[in-house]
Amino acid sequence: MTNLEQQTADASFGNVAGENSAEQAAGSPAKPAAGNPAQGLASEQQVTRPVNLPGYELRTFRAARDDEAAGAQTAAWMAATSQGFHMNEPTDEQLKQRVALVIEDNRALIGAYQLETPDGALGMDHPVATYSTFNNPINIGFGQSVNGHLITSVTVRPTHRRKGLLRTLISNDLAGAKEAGFPIAALTVSEASIYRRFGFGPATWSRTISVDTTGGLSFLRPSTGRVELTKPAALRELAPKIFAKFHAETPGSVGRQAFYRELAAGTISEDSAEPDRGARAALHYDENGEIDGYVRYKFAGWDTDPTTVKVSDLVAANGEARQGLWQFLGSIDLVNRVTYEEAAIDDPLPWMLTDSRRVNTTHTEDVLWLRILDPIAALQTRRYADDGTLTIALQDRLGFADGSYRISVTDGVATVDSLAGAETAHPDLSMDVSALASIYLGGADPVVLAAGGQIDVHSAGSAERARKLFALDRAAYCITHF
């Protein structure tokens, strides 16, 4: 888990202004906040549910208002997530800030509580497990979007682990999201070994790059526009607008929570909840003077060898902005290396440079994991690169998407039928629902998944057909962790 994931999971999540409207996202449930079990609850008012685990109950609530001190229930919940992600307990001031962001996110806070505790131990008001949900749009390519059911802040206290608390929380939650009409749930993970059993599959990847900037970077084409420094505080207004442009153009992108706005502004840092006084920021202006990209970066210290600048966020609405920002990064004096953890797998930077070997990949990691809850809605909402027909048999251990489906695509638009009886006898492909999540955004190749044993091919050429059908207009890329 990256520092950023720890911090985002520990702190707060929200929606970039104007990005969370259900009207914006196709495939949204009829009720805008359906699936958010805390919707309609007053601050700290809770819904309590018994669960199938003797000795525990689940409570769902909304955080207390930010103009009050955080309520005791909210404070205990936040302390539990901090503990789960090995972060310091928040101070009162940090708690107030986090609660404000949680409210802005419209997050449901869910906790599992013991029904009795021994003297001296953390009391019954302290959750032994935390879980939180909110909604934001996911760009699914070809200009389409779904309102995603996003899951975050999953922790189970070490003394209560491996008793089925996560399984109980996630099974309950996914059932509620399915019932509310969400076609897709999503999360970013601490460990890749946990969520496949619940039907999630990795759908986007990114890589850490280390760029040798000794003597500056030389580009094959001249950069356009200009770059100017700004104060990080200016990014509070600008970053969400620039991100919105990036998001609209980028399949796999997930609308950002309010935390990112504060991170960009420097009021929260990656390493702690203290303001980051070392953060610097630059903007790219296109030839018409419109701002179309920003980078947030930090000098990593004089003891780095080669002397290094670390990019914590780089959002470019187009290739010109990306090149301009990299040219700027390459021109920072007294610095010979720039690192960036969120580069796209197919990042165009090497293609921009006269010496593509200046860019080295030091790490590759999955980012966005999807869970298809409603295959018909999910498959009909997205658009396709090719026409054709494909039948798939899906296995789903939680039962939400189990069944056989025929996808018939004409002019890039799919009709998806649920099959019954004899029609189910000869699917082209069969797979676990987690594999469908991985190919859904074109991020994983069905031919490779078949070679890896994740897809069974029953008719010759059908994995290649699936590859053509599921390819997107652009490679899926997500720079939002939650």
Ligand SMILES: CC(=O)SCCNC(=O)CCNC(=O)[C@H](O)C(C)(C)COP(=O)(O)OP(=O)(O)OC[C@H]1O[C@@H](n2cnc3c(N)ncnc32)[C@H](O)[C@@H]1OP(=O)(O)O
């Ligand atoms: C979206 C996010 O927030 S990602 C962050 C996830 N949280 C963390 O990493 C914080 C530290 N870890 C934890 O808090 C806990 O160990 C959790 C949340 C990962 C697991 O919680 P638990 O209540 O122990 O899980 P639970 O008992 O329900 O186990 C369910 C299944 O997952 C498996 N599992 C649980 N944790 C892991 C793991 N870290 N790696 C592999 N498998 C795991 C269990 O073996 C079990 O498998 P099975 O039912 O198929 O036999």
